[in-house]
Amino acid sequence: MTRIVALSGSLSRPSRTRALVQLIAERAALGVHAQIEVIDIAELNPALGNTVSFGQFPPALAAAQRSLEAADLIVLGSPVYKGSYSGLFKHFLDLLDPTRLSGKVAILAATGGSDRHALVLEHQWRPLASFFELITAPAGVFVKDTAFANYQLAPHGDEGVAATARIDLAVAQARQLLDWPTSVPNPASSTPISLVA
């Protein structure tokens, strides 16, 4: 059984980021015998915010850490807050053993209110992923608020179509890194998910 674990760094409920990381995980799981888990920072808080010392973790936090450490594929997603990931997303990662994610494959994802911050994935998320020695899909997935309706990606609008294509590119790259099949049926269209689509 393959394990896909998605981390959502939003403090809000409902959350576009949570919907996005879940969608990325689902598309990554297509055609694979996979189990998906979403770690939601909004659910871990306030226990997460109150945890400052290593080794004294509330059970829910310890379980979330174990899940991430057992993942084959990780989706690292956060809303952009003040030009970076959320503070509690970083705090969750600050409490992880820095060696435990080494060599795992990851897809980087962000939601934001403005396209001006789309490159946060490159100057904030990717260096953080490199610290943990994650192997990241080259395509990051940044999706603006206006691509969502009712906190779900609106797949048929122009922005939703573009976001879905970007997700599928990142998924195909991650699957290639994992040596999983890169061409699988795409449920949203007749186009297969493929690096050369």
Ligand SMILES: Cc1cc2nc3c(=O)[nH]c(=O)nc-3n(C[C@H](O)[C@H](O)[C@H](O)COP(=O)(O)O)c2cc1C
């Ligand atoms: C405290 C705070 C700071 C934010 N800062 C930015 C920002 O710097 N750049 C940006 O593009 N969006 C910013 N936003 C907008 C959120 O990134 C955006 O609405 C995101 O989709 C929220 O995701 P969620 O629905 O998962 O909470 C900010 C939102 C909040 C609440």
